[in-house]
Amino acid sequence: xxxxxxxxxxxxxxxxxxxxxxxxxxxxxxxxxxxxxxxxxxxxxxxxxxxxxxxxxxxxxxxxxxxxxxxxxxxxxxxxxxxxxxxxxxxxxxxxxxxxxxxxxxxxxxxxxxxxxxxxxxxxxxxxxxxxxxxxxxxxxxxxxxxxxxxxxxxxxxxxxxxxxxxxxxxxxxxxxxxxxxxxxxxxxxxxxxxxxxxxxxxxxxxxxxxxxxxxxxxxxxxxxxxxxxxxxxxxxxxxxxxxxxxxxxxxxxxxxxxxxxxxxxxxxxxxxxxxxxxxxxxxxxxxxxxxxxxxxxxxxxxxxxxxxxxxxxxxxxxxxxxxxxxxxxxxxxxxxxxxxxxxxxxxxxxxxxxxxxxxxx
Numbered sequence: 001x002x003x004x005x006x007x008x009x010x011x012x013x014x015x016x017x018x019x020x021x022x023x024x025x026x027x028x029x030x031x032x033x034x035x036x037x038x039x040x041x042x043x044x045x046x047x048x049x050x051x052x053x054x055x056x057x058x059x060x061x062x063x064x065x066x067x068x069x070x071x072x073x074x075x076x077x078x079x080x081x082x083x084x085x086x087x088x089x090x091x092x093x094x095x096x097x098x099x100x101x102x103x104x105x106x107x108x109x110x111x112x113x114x115x116x117x118x119x120x121x122x123x124x125x126x127x128x129x130x131x132x133x134x135x136x137x138x139x140x141x142x143x144x145x146x147x148x149x150x151x152x153x154x155x156x157x158x159x160x161x162x163x164x165x166x167x168x169x170x171x172x173x174x175x176x177x178x179x180x181x182x183x184x185x186x187x188x189x190x191x192x193x194x195x196x197x198x199x200x201x202x203x204x205x206x207x208x209x210x211x212x213x214x215x216x217x218x219x220x221x222x223x224x225x226x227x228x229x230x231x232x233x234x235x236x237x238x239x240x241x242x243x244x245x246x247x248x249x250x251x252x253x254x255x256x257x258x259x260x261x262x263x264x265x266x267x268x269x270x271x272x273x274x275x276x277x278x279x280x281x282x283x284x285x286x287x288x289x290x291x292x293x294x295x296x297x298x299x300x301x302x303x304x305x306x307x308x309x310x311x312x313x314x315x316x317x318x319x320x321x322x323x324x325x326x327x328x329x330x331x332x333x334x335x336x337x338x339x340x341x342x343x344x345x346x347x348x349x350x351x352x353x354x355x356x357x358x359x360x361x362x
Contacts (some may be wrong), residue, residue: 002208006216020186020328028178028228032235035174036167039297042071046130049084049093062115062141064098071133081116095119095130097138101326112141127158159328160245167240172323173296173338174234176316179225180290183259183285187221189268195270198320210358218263225259226252245330251323254336257343258319264309264350271357290316318342 016018034249048066052059058304067074075093078084087093098116106113117134121127161168196204198285201215229252236242275280293318294300295309300308311317322339333340 003216004214006208006212007219010216010220016094024182024224024228025231027181029235031174031178031216032171032232033239036240039170040166042166043129044070044071045073045096047073047075047093048085048095048097049078049087049133049318051081051084051098051102052098053080054099054103058104058107058141059099060101062097062138062311065130065137066134066139069133069137070220071130081086085118088118090121093120095134096124097134107142107259113192116274117159138312149271152230163224165242168242168328169324171236171240171242172327173320175255176319176323177291178228178232180262180287180316182228183221183325184266184287185280186224186266187217187263188270188279188283189276190266191217192273192276194278195274210355214267214355214358216269221263222256222259224300227257229255244327246326246332249332250336251325251334254319254322254326254340254343257340258315260347261343261350264347264354267354268350268357271354289313293317294320313346315343315346318346 001360036358044204050063050066052063061073063077072095075087078087081098084093084096084098088096096116096117096118100114100116103113111320117128117131117133117138119134163308233244233248242273266283269279269282269286273282293310294314295311296316300311300317303311318339320337320344325336325339
């Protein structure tokens with residue numbers, strides 16, 4: 001019965017708060033409707049200056065291919081390489097394509113027709129990927145738009161994301177970020193806020209058990225996590241036409257385990273800090289490290305071995321990997337059993353540490 005009244009108190013505080021109910025509703029809407037459009041690893045709008053010394057039909061066709069590409073913005077024909085380099089130094093251009101004299105003659109005679117592609121690599125990924133795009137266009141132009149002589153045409157079949165829609169790849173990750181923030185930050189700030197007000201100290205001298213107090217603080221945010229996940233599914237369907245390819249109950253199970261993990265982390269942080277400012281800084285440190293090392297933006301296999309080793313204890317990595325497997329690929333429980341076990345072990349460990357540390361501060 002004690003837990004029942006404590007839960008009533010928490011829900012009343014949540015409802016009477018002028019900010020939290022709006023945050024719970026508006027934050028997922030903003031994240032789901034804005035971030036999938038901007039969190040894309042595709043490189044677009046690369047400005048290309050062309051220096052054409054050949055002025056032939058083949059070089060003109062190459063320039064037209066560049067202008068028609070959805071990845072490039074044609075910056076115009078420049079009279080020489082020095083003028084194009086001036087644009088690069090002023091950040092008005094990203095790539096220079098220099099077509100040498102006799103380009104068409106070399107193509108017709110079967111010789112290797114070479115062009116110069118100079119990319120501004122101040123932004124390493126943009127320079128590298130933009131140069132790869134340009135190399136593909138140059139190769140297609142040299143082959144006359146088809147396969148090269150003696151080579152078979154290459155056919156690519158995308159099994160799970162057939163249209164290569166980056167939003168389908170990012171939406172499950174955004175769900176992870178929302179659950180992490182709702183179940184990590186909010187419980188930590190709630191408990192530390194009561195410490196600052198003095199109500200936590202008053203609660204510690206009552207007969208209320210620590211388990212009842214902790215569950216009363218965490219259960220409302222577990223329910224909030226499920227509401228946020230439901231809202232994310234609805235927005236993904238209504239805004240982007242994206243639905244879960246696998247089992248929705250399995251995704252909810254993963255989200256609940258992930259909520260258990262971060263509610264425990266939030267409780268652990270609240271036990272180690274006495275002010276909201278300290279709790280925010282510590283939670284922000286933990287969240288940023290877990291995000292950057294989770295494989296959310298870059299493949300974990302490309303990390304150095306010492307950074308890759310951290311993924312074995314990173315719950316964010318397990319959840320993102322599992323939810324993408326179910327949501328995008330339609331995987332079943334057997335395909336994410338490893339992640340479920342890992343999240344369960346981490347959740348139990350973190351929450352036990354949080355309970356023990358809370359008892360020391362009681």
